[in-house]
Amino acid sequence: MAEPEIVPEEEEKKGLVIFGRDITKIPCYRSSFLYGSSSYVGVGLITFLLTSKPGFSSHCGFGAFMLVTFGYYNWCIYKFAQQKFEYGQLQKVWQSAAILEGSELVDKKTFKAEFKDA
Helix, strand or coil, rough: CCCCCCCCCCCCCCCCCCCCHHHHHHHHHHHHHHHHHHHHHCCCCCCCCCCHHHHHHHHHHHHHHHHHHHHHHHHHHHHHHHHHHHHHHHHHHHHHHHHHHHCCCCCHHHHCCCCCCC
16 A cells, blocks of 8 residues: 655745845835846947947946836835725724624715616
């Protein structure tokens, strides 16, 4: 009789750790790095085609990489913080609605959806 195979549990994937912090868990990091890298290639290539100076084009590309990466990261983190704040507010409302649902303290009209004929 064959014994059942023992399947080991999957270990949590280790990401790239820099200075003791897993950068794969940082919100917006991946997208900002990808946008920055593509801007480096794009600006560097266009600058090289226009000026034929490899040093100058690599400097322009790196400048574009820094501007786009930090600019997009800051914008994305700002939007992420806004969404997190709004979700926190909604969670409080949902908790209070769940507690008050079915009680006489709440007007029944507030929980009913109003559908209008188009």
